[in-house]
Amino acid sequence: MMVLPLPPVLLDIFFTFNIAVSVIVLLVGINVRQPLDFSSFPSVLLITTLLRLSLNVASSRVILLEGHTGADAA
Numbered sequence: 001m002m003v004l005p006l007p008p009v010l011l012d013i014f015f016t017f018n019i020a021v022s023v024i025v026l027l028v029g030i031n032v033r034q035p036l037d038f039s040s041f042p043s044v045l046l047i048t049t050l051l052r053l054s055l056n057v058a059s060s061r062v063i064l065l066e067g068h069t070g071a072d073a074a
Contacts (some may be wrong), residue, residue, distance in 0.1 A: 005062060023047065025045070
């Protein structure tokens with residue numbers, strides 16, 4: 001994702017997936033009765049943070065490389 005440029009449609013799908021996963025993690029974190037019920041939270045948080053960081057880099061790359069062309073110009 002950070003090495004190869006992704007098409008904007010695929011980036012939109014990944015952004016939607018990222019927001020959905022964030023909402024799911026938030027709802028699971030709120031509904032947990034005991035802290036050990038969601039013991040994988042640090043790992044999930046790390047993975048979602050890396051996904052969000054790679055999406056930011058990929059979207060910045062698309063904007064800088066192709067932001068001046070086409071009808072969807074930035």
